[in-house]
Amino acid sequence: MNESYTKSNAAFVDRWVHDGWEWGQPISHEAFENAKAGKWSVQLTPMKMVPKSWFGNLKGKKVLGLASGGGQQMPIFTAAGAECTVLDYSSAQLQSERMVAQREHYVIQVIRADMSHxxxxxxxxxxxxxxxxxxxxxxNILPLWKECFRVLKKGGILLAGFDNGINYVFNEEETDFACKLPFNPLKDKALYQTSVENDWGIQFSHTIEEEIGGQLQAGFTLTDIYEDINSEGRLHDFHVPTFYATKTVK
Known part of the structure; x- marks a missing residue:
């Protein structure tokens, strides 16, 4: 079970994309043209847009979209003048990247890889x-933060979005507590089976110590942060913060 869960997740995402998943819909030609004119915005988390100040001037910059396939952000960064590479484990997400690049006549390096390695x-x-x-x-996400630090140039920026674990506590209706934290299907066979049957993918809760602390441990300096909420549901209605986005620098 432990050896194949990331392959299972890639298959989950492929299916979600084919079923019309929100985070698997590539941008339109009009959005690409707007980005070329400087009119663009992107998200790290469900609701808020990333401040433009977090990016600086993208012209000529080398940008890695890490688990960021789907033809949503990389086309925009390319239109803004960046030289982009996208790494994802979902074949469907990467196919969307190829499709947009072909449609808009630009070059992008596309890499299918498992970010747990x-x-x-x-x-x-x-x-x-x-x-x-x-x-x-x-x-385990600390090795990933260390890899991010390794592949960035000195002074390079990591922009990351992540959840704080609260969503995993509730049932799907968000009306009652359902699971204890940490949420880890690899350590609970019943939870693993439930995750598969409910088409959740094999997901894991992570603590702030793992997320922000892990970035600091990898060597990054935290320079900015904001919180965000779900895009729908009861937690959304009550404005419960469930996500963070961080800007850290090597």
């Missing part, structure tokens, strides 16, 4: 990593 990228390669909510699909 060392990244197949050289040291000191990127000016910026864009990593939207996705590390909930791997069990």
């Amino acid at each position: 060392p990244l197949p990228l050289p040291d000191d390669s990127f000016d910026l990593i864009f990593h939207p909510v996705s590390n909930c699909y791997i069990e």
Whole structure:
């Protein structure tokens, strides 16, 4: 079970994309043209847009979209003048990247890889990593933060979105407590089976110590942060913060 869960998650995402998943819908030609004119915004978390000040001037910058496939952010960064690489484990998400690149006549490096393993990228390669909510699909995230630090240039920026674990406590209706934290299907066979049957994928809760503390432990300096809420549901209605986005620098 432990050896194949990331492959299972890639298959889950492939199916979600084919079923019309919100985070698997590539941007339109009009959105690409708007981005070329400087009119763009992107998300690391469900609701809030990332401040433009977090990016600086993207022209000529080397950007890694880490688990950021789907043809949503990388086309925008390319339109803004960046040289982009996207790494994802979902074939469907990467196919969307290829489709948009072909449609808009630009070049992007597309890499299918499992981010729970060392990244197949050289040291000191990127000016910026864009990593939207996705590390909930791997069990151990400290090695990932260390890999991000390794592949960034000195002064490089990591922009990351992640949940704080609260969503995993509740049932699907968000009306009652259902699970204890930490949420880890690899250590609970019944939870694993429930996750598969409910089409959740194999997800994991992570603590702030793992998320922000892990970035600091990897060597990053935290320079900005904001919190966000779910896009729908009772927790959304009550404005319960369930996500964070961080800007850290090597």
